[in-house]
Amino acid sequence: MIVISIGYNNKQLGNNIMILQKTKLLIKIYSVLIFFLCMLVADSRLTLKAYAANIVNTRHQKYSYSEMVTDINELCNKYPDYVHANIIGVTADNRNLYEVVLGNPEAPKCIMIQATAHAREYMCSQLVMRQMEYYLDNYDDEYKDETYHDIFDTVCVHVIPMTNPDGVTIAQKGIKGIKNSSLRKKLKKMQGINNPSNWKANARGVDLNNQFNYKFRRNRSLKKYACYAGYGGPYPVSEKESKALLYVVNTYNPKAVVNYHAMGNVIFHNYKGNKATRKKVARLTSKMKKVTGYSYLGTSPGPGFANYLVRKKNIPSATVEIGMYTTPVPISQFKTVWKQNKNLMAAVAQMYE
Ligand SMILES: [Zn+2]
Incomplete structure (x- = not known):
């Protein structure tokens, strides 16, 4: 009985030590995470301060x-x-x-x-x-x-x-940026959709700068079908x-x-x-x-x-x-x-x- 009891207590002790070690490790991980989180918050505050002067952000690429x-x-x-x-x-x-x-x-x-x-x-x-x-x-x-x-x-x-x-x-997010499923369906078949950053047209594949009633039919360089x-x-x-x-x-x-x-x-x-x-x-x-x-x-x-x-x-x-x-x-x-x-x-x- 005694032996078994001691064996049991040793096992329990071992488990407790392992739990303690795990807890210490977790505390360390959390401390590091909290530290980086604080750094991030401080940094974003600085960033926000830097941009506070302007409403229009001119420092990033994709102005949406x-x-x-x-x-x-x-x-x-x-x-x-x-x-x-x-x-x-x-x-x-x-x-x-x-x-x-x-x-x-x-x-x-x-x-x-x-x-x-x-x-x-x-x-x-x-x-x-x-x-x-x-x-x-x-x-x-x-x-x-x-x-x-x-x-x-x-x-x-x-x-x-x-x-x-x-x-x-489309140019910034690709076809997934378009909400209307019937437009997406047609867009999938259009020339140039696989390279969306190069897209010039609207979501119906129409080039808006070729839309006006001056030489509309005569310009031979125009495409005859909806595309990029x-x-x-x-x-x-x-x-x-x-x-x-x-x-x-x-x-x-x-x-x-x-x-x-x-x-x-x-x-x-x-x-x-x-x-x-x-x-x-x-x-x-x-x-x-x-x-x-x-x-x-x-x-x-x-x-x-x-x-x-x-x-x-x-x-x-x-x-x-x-x-x-x-x-x-x-x-x-x-x-x-x-x-x-x-x-x-x-x-x-x-x-x-
Ligand atoms: Zn242009």
Whole structure:
């Protein structure tokens, strides 16, 4: 009995020692984990502090649709007197198309800026959002002897910061970013879907910059089927996104329209059409060239939005291509893009006072 009892006690003791050792080990592991957790919290606080100055984050690559929506709301809440947003359409995959109005909406004149008609060129959205925030943050600072406040009081800006949110979602997240199953089913069969970061079209495979009623049928370089780029759609302005752009043009009759695309550090323009409009285009592009330091690259062919505006509506319009070498433009280039474009919106508005 005694022997058995001692044996039993030894076994119990052994078990207790093992439990104690395990507990010590667990405490050590937990301590290390808590330490790293504290470090992470401290680090994220520092990071948050570093970004606290800006609503629009220009330090990360994939500026998304949902991030833009949050930023639009924050800007409107922070500066309710000088900026507001309208929803001017809903895409096939149920994303809102936003028009942000910077300055006095009752201003006698306005200009229009549209960005990211092509999905993979989403840095353009980050840029125009940051431009608006910068002007609002420094509203009483001067640009060319005039405050931003005075400029945008006289000429307000209708900004479409992301013309193609469904396409941007494809370029950033692939086909899984699309919510509508019938759209996903069709997308799966489209040319270019296996390399989504290269995607330019919307979620229906329509290239929104080939959608307008100028040389719509005649351009032979266009694709005849829905795919990642170059297909103009079944007929002009068949897409919700292009309808939204035309709504802004027809409702507000802007003095000029600037289109942000990527890449090349160049300005595309259309010098054909009637003499008066040609003169206006020359004046606009000369200002754009002066501010950005980009070079001219002649006329971009086909039924692009800028060509349509110049030739069919007599509205001066030109296209700025930001960034170099590749699209999506790497975020490492943002600083340079910012320096070249920071004041473009203000400079163009100022032209029409
Ligand atoms: Zn483009």
